[in-house]
Amino acid sequence: MHPYNYYAPENINDALGLLEKFGSKARCLAGGTDILVQTRGGRFELDAIIDVKNIPELTKVEWTKDHLLVGSAVPCYLLYEDEKVTSQFPGIIDAASLIGGIQIQSRASLGGNLCNASPSADGICPLIVHNTICVIAGPKGSREISVDQFCVSPGKNVLDEGEFLVSLKIPLPNSGFGAAYERFIPRNEMDIAVAAVGSSVVVDGGKITNSKIALAAVGPTPIYAEKASEFLLGKDVSEDNLDQASQIAQDSCSPITDMRGDVEFRKHLIGVLTRRTLDLALERAGGN
């Protein structure tokens, strides 16, 4: 392995300075559960690892008037051991509590899961269906983008050289909002999704006034299933409508065949998981 130096800046500006100095030879370290494996495996030849866990904005969970701000390096356990977060964001917790085992959850963060941009990432679909905004720091100042624009291809994200992810800005749920995430794995724990779905709904008077469905492990990135989501807008909560949305999600995804599952099986899973997550999201929305 190529030897590298370790830096632990205490503020965003110092981190930006290091990223500028080392360019493509630097990577940020949050939980390390992906980056250290990749570096050891020779995927990068780094001169600098920049540990971002001493930067306050990246390690805190903060409630604002309209958002839950989750620092990009906040480990999963801090979310699922926080009663207020678990009660208001069960759809996010579905993912935070099943990424890896307990050891991994002590370190791994949703921000890191997002930056790693794996097609099968468990953390990304729930962020998409919660309409999460990514807060990015860079040499030209900070910018915000919608999380469904963040991943561009397997392992690649939208960050330009010198930029890093500061926090995830998740809108506080309105009344009638519910979300859920489920994945299929052949084991009970510690596995990578064969297919996975996150769904959210807003229900008002028996009608679905808003919905988002996102799919993982069935395309080059976790994807927002636009057609299936929009089909539900203004529709009654009915078996038929939920089944139709699930069918549209199933038909619109483009999985590949690999050792984890073939195209037909993955599409079938998407149909089943879409229906299940919609049911759970509706239950959490207080719809039935």
Place this chain on the structure above:
Amino acid sequence: MANSKKVKKIQITTTINGQEMELLIPPYISLLETLREIVGITGTKEGCNDGNCGACTVTIDRRIVDSCLVLGAEIDGKNVETIEGMATPEGLHPLQQAFLEEAALQCGICTPGFLVASKNLLDKEPNPSEGRIRHWLAGNLCRCTGYDKIVKAVQKASENS
């Protein structure tokens, strides 16, 4: 560009099994390597070295982690506990005793990781259900026992403590 000649060792101050120490380490080595090769305590085992098997489990500030997925540099100012900190001069920890009595090991490579993870669970939750134990230990792999004996040993230690 920087090269290996420019990589300098760094100094950290850390507490390992209750003992404060200053270490001089290469900045790119893992906590696992720091423990085994710098501190010289080899109870923590290397299994997969990529975060799948849990053989290298230790605690940092009372949370279990895979020490292969932590840099040694990251434990500056932190409190680390390993398998070496488990037994006392008076005798084995109840979990270690239970592992012996229940024959919860064969080759033993995974055992330190299972013990550290199990102790961490019982410290937080003295009477976990079987399901809770199995869920908590999902990040520790054993290719010998089939897990049942390990789970039984943790249950036994839980009843005895």
